[in-house]
Amino acid sequence: MSKKLLLEKAHVEGIRFFDVYRREGGYQSVDKALKSMTPDEVLEEVKKSGLRGRGGAGFPTGMKWSFLAKPEGVPRYLVVNADESEPGTFKDRYLMEFLPHVLIEGIITSCYCMGANASYIYIRGEYAWIPDILEHAIEEARAAGYLGKNILGSGFNCEIYVQRGGGAYICGEETALLESLEGKRGNPRIKPPFPAVKGLWGCPTVVNNVETIAAVVPIINNGGDAYASIGIGRSTGTKLISACGNINKPGVYEIDMTISVEEFIYSDEYCGGIANGKRLKACIPGGSSVPILPANLLLNTPTGEKRLMTYESLSEGGFAKGSMLGSGGFIVLDEDQSVVQHTYTLARFYRHESCGQCSPCREGTGWMEKILLKILKGKGTIQDIDLLWDIQRKIEGNTICPLGDAAAWPVAAAIRHFRDEFEWYILNPEESQTRNYGLAHYADPLEVVA
Amino acid sequence: MSDTPLFKVTIDNITIDVPAGTTVLEAARKIGGEVAPPAMCFYSKLEGSGGKCRTCLVEVSKGSEKDPRPMPKLVASCRTTVMDGMEVKNITSDRVRDARAGVVEFLLINHPLDCPICDQAGECHLQDLGYEHGAQGTRYEFQRRTFKKHDLGPYIQLHMTRCILCYRCVFTADQVSEKRVHGILDRGDHAEIATYIEKSLDNDFIGNVIDVCPVGALTDKTFRFKNRVWFTKPVFAHRNCDKCCGEATLWMRGDEVFRVTARKDEWGEIMDSEKTGKTGWICNDCRFDKKEAGDWTIEGLADISRHSVIGQGKYPGLTMPKETISKVMDGRNPRLLMDIHEVSEVNRPEIELSEIQGPATSAVFKTKK
Numbered sequence: 001m002s003k004k005l006l007l008e009k010a011h012v013e014g015i016r017f018f019d020v021y022r023r024e025g026g027y028q029s030v031d032k033a034l035k036s037m038t039p040d041e042v043l044e045e046v047k048k049s050g051l052r053g054r055g056g057a058g059f060p061t062g063m064k065w066s067f068l069a070k071p072e073g074v075p076r077y078l079v080v081n082a083d084e085s086e087p088g089t090f091k092d093r094y095l096m097e098f099l100p101h102v103l104i105e106g107i108i109t110s111c112y113c114m115g116a117n118a119s120y121i122y123i124r125g126e127y128a129w130i131p132d133i134l135e136h137a138i139e140e141a142r143a144a145g146y147l148g149k150n151i152l153g154s155g156f157n158c159e160i161y162v163q164r165g166g167g168a169y170i171c172g173e174e175t176a177l178l179e180s181l182e183g184k185r186g187n188p189r190i191k192p193p194f195p196a197v198k199g200l201w202g203c204p205t206v207v208n209n210v211e212t213i214a215a216v217v218p219i220i221n222n223g224g225d226a227y228a229s230i231g232i233g234r235s236t237g238t239k240l241i242s243a244c245g246n247i248n249k250p251g252v253y254e255i256d257m258t259i260s261v262e263e264f265i266y267s268d269e270y271c272g273g274i275a276n277g278k279r280l281k282a283c284i285p286g287g288s289s290v291p292i293l294p295a296n297l298l299l300n301t302p303t304g305e306k307r308l309m310t311y312e313s314l315s316e317g318g319f320a321k322g323s324m325l326g327s328g329g330f331i332v333l334d335e336d337q338s339v340v341q342h343t344y345t346l347a348r349f350y351r352h353e354s355c356g357q358c359s360p361c362r363e364g365t366g367w368m369e370k371i372l373l374k375i376l377k378g379k380g381t382i383q384d385i386d387l388l389w390d391i392q393r394k395i396e397g398n399t400i401c402p403l404g405d406a407a408a409w410p411v412a413a414a415i416r417h418f419r420d421e422f423e424w425y426i427l428n429p430e431e432s433q434t435r436n437y438g439l440a441h442y443a444d445p446l447e448v449v450a
Numbered sequence: 451m452s453d454t455p456l457f458k459v460t461i462d463n464i465t466i467d468v469p470a471g472t473t474v475l476e477a478a479r480k481i482g483g484e485v486a487p488p489a490m491c492f493y494s495k496l497e498g499s500g501g502k503c504r505t506c507l508v509e510v511s512k513g514s515e516k517d518p519r520p521m522p523k524l525v526a527s528c529r530t531t532v533m534d535g536m537e538v539k540n541i542t543s544d545r546v547r548d549a550r551a552g553v554v555e556f557l558l559i560n561h562p563l564d565c566p567i568c569d570q571a572g573e574c575h576l577q578d579l580g581y582e583h584g585a586q587g588t589r590y591e592f593q594r595r596t597f598k599k600h601d602l603g604p605y606i607q608l609h610m611t612r613c614i615l616c617y618r619c620v621f622t623a624d625q626v627s628e629k630r631v632h633g634i635l636d637r638g639d640h641a642e643i644a645t646y647i648e649k650s651l652d653n654d655f656i657g658n659v660i661d662v663c664p665v666g667a668l669t670d671k672t673f674r675f676k677n678r679v680w681f682t683k684p685v686f687a688h689r690n691c692d693k694c695c696g697e698a699t700l701w702m703r704g705d706e707v708f709r710v711t712a713r714k715d716e717w718g719e720i721m722d723s724e725k726t727g728k729t730g731w732i733c734n735d736c737r738f739d740k741k742e743a744g745d746w747t748i749e750g751l752a753d754i755s756r757h758s759v760i761g762q763g764k765y766p767g768l769t770m771p772k773e774t775i776s777k778v779m780d781g782r783n784p785r786l787l788m789d790i791h792e793v794s795e796v797n798r799p800e801i802e803l804s805e806i807q808g809p810a811t812s813a814v815f816k817t818k819k
Contacts, residue, residue, distance in 0.1 A: 365639070
């Protein structure tokens with residue numbers, strides 16, 4: 001049984017409400033930070049904990065906070081990114097729905113650390129019922145004196161506002177989120193300047209994922225060193241994984257980053273194996289935008305070791321033979337799934353969600369979708385695969401924001417690892433239209449070709 | 451200006467000193483020629499423009515003197531400021547050329563390629579870009595994107611199919627005119643320039659969106675199908691206007707003024723006015739209504755140094771060939787083998803091109819027969 005920090009109390013009845021949460025030991029981190037620590041000490045603990053951004057990129061949180069510009073007379077903001085739109089990721093929803101006070105507690109402490117007096121939770125429009133939960137929790141916290149002016153007599157003021165998004169994937173990108181929060185069209189800004197210097201309304205801003213801010217609570221409660229002692233290497237602490245796809249027990253799991261991918265998929269504590277006794281074909285370990293991995297490369301690293309659920313281990317081997325932990329959207333595909341169909345679905349998603357600001361992403365995503373549809377319908381040619389490869393290569397890295405990369409990587413990885421399945425669709429156009437699955441010979445772990 | 455430090459920047463092995471805060475693109479433009487990256491969306495007179503089209507991507511092979519690490523990705527030169535000792539590769543980098551060819555291809559896959567009936571042809575930045583950096587053919591085999599037609603009023607014609615979404619017209623309407631009524635609707639590849647809902651663009655300075663448009667998406671309705679730009683002769687002229695600087699370029703054929711635009715420099719951007727020293731935006735009165743040569747005081751032929759078809763015969767340093775055609779062809783004089791009107795389905799004088807809405811296709815000519 002691995003250690004749980006965030007979801008330990010998730011099943012206590014009424015934990016959503018302040019009095020139960022408080023009785024179970026909630027808001028201790030706020031008490032501790034505001035009464036006995038200076039903002040710099042809080043920052044030092046966060047740095048010591050080695051906490052990395054849980055939104056996908058895995059940037060060290062303490063370092064991000066220390067980059068925050070602190071000019072005199074200019075307000076600073078903390079923006080919590082709850083625009084969880086990555087297909088396959090639903091951990092933040094779970095956290096906000098069942099443990100809203102963990103997030104609020106984390107926000108108060110983080111704001112205290114940064115010297116921000118206002119914080120915004122930008123929540124995606126599709127989570128229609130969650131703003132009500134959060135606002136109720138904020139009211140409870142305010143009534144208990146944890147929000148508002150002069151919190152706990154420390155002279156520190158803090159307000160939290162909940163803002164609903166319109167339901168656009170691109171608004172999960174931090175600068176597009178800020179634009180949307182300002183009431184503008186959600187187009188990503190061109191960096192630099194970075195939000196830490198010029199963010200919301202031109203003021204220094206830190207944008208963090210919900211889970212990152214929530215993780216501040218156990219860090220302050222137990223100390224940064226205790227947090228850093230969990231996990232391996234630079235992957236410290238626990239991570240929420242949203243497991244979905246063809247597994248027996250889909251859901252949100254909190255793991256400490258020491259277990260192997262094999263254990264995560266097959267052990268009864270977590271996913272409980274592949275559903276219906278099928279075999280594992282492939283998996284996207286970190287949300288739809290990270291490269292897909294075939295079973296043989298998923299369970300073992302290119303060097304033959306067991307692949308662990310950590311930032312480093314999952315990205316071992318680079319993009320040629322590895323992937324990324326990303327936001328923790330763990331999508332499992334069994335032997336009946338077609339990678340071509342799957343890649344087309346993703347391409348359609350990215351085409352629909354591209355903001356249309358810069359040309360490679362706007363035009364390239366649509367082009368890739370059309371070619372993939374053509375292949376899927378059995379009308380493709382072998383040259384189309386090379387064309388797809390060339391298109392993704394010209395999108396990747398040439399766009400303003402990472403959406404271009406996110407659209408290019410899944411296509412690239414699918415071609416890299418499952419090229420023969422694409423070719424099967426092209427060479428067997430009739431059979432591919434009557435079967436709703438592709439080739440299954442990836443199901444068994446294969447020998448790794450070094 | 452004297453207190454801003456000078457930074458030494460090397461672009462394609464040519465070193466130049468520029469003041470701190472200059473962008474890589476502007477530094478490259480100071481060097482000029484092939485070194486200057488093409489820019490479809492950046493417009494130095496418009497605040498906030500640039501970074502979107504990705505044609506100006508360059509490789510930074512050395513960040514600065516202090517931090518010599520190269521930048522991992524190609525950067526948009528229009529939005530990257532120079533550092534002291536920076537080394538930039540533009541056309542000397544294979545990566546840049548490859549990426550740029552990719553961007554040109556992306557810009558063209560949904561472009562209707564209707565240059566023969568486009569008023570912008572001849573002064574179109576996309577034509578230049580495609581000629582310099584594009585491929586010969588297309589690999590795109592799907593139906594091109596089309597849009598519902600929007601009417602933007604009596605002066606401005608919108609061809610959304612030609613638009614490359616550079617946002618220049620949006621910035622212009624924001625910064626030059628008082629109340630913007632058009633913008634980008636929708637997102638992704640179905641994003642379009644439109645007004646919400648069906649308003650006409652009505653502002654004294656809104657005509658400037660035609661000048662900033664790098665392609666033929668926004669064209670002058672009073673000039674529509676009247677002439678090709680390379681048949682008209684650009685002359686500088688001015689008039690006393692109480693709304694704007696009154697300095698314009700007239701596009702004339704004989705005594706007839708076909709079109710009035712603002713004065714543009716060699717990068718296709720509107721020049722600063724001699725009178726006010728500010729950007730020489732012109733008002734709608736000057737642009738659309740003053741179409742008589744008598745309305746203007748003509749100064750003389752405009753300088754055209756852009757590498758466009760209207761620059762024909764005006765390339766700097768170009769001389770007339772000494773040989774005659776017959777001499778080159780060993781005494782044979784070329785002659786027309788046929789009369790084009792006898793064999794062509796399309797080129798028929800009885801069809802009035804200006805009456806056709808949108809792109810003219812062979813179907814139009816067949817039905818009108």
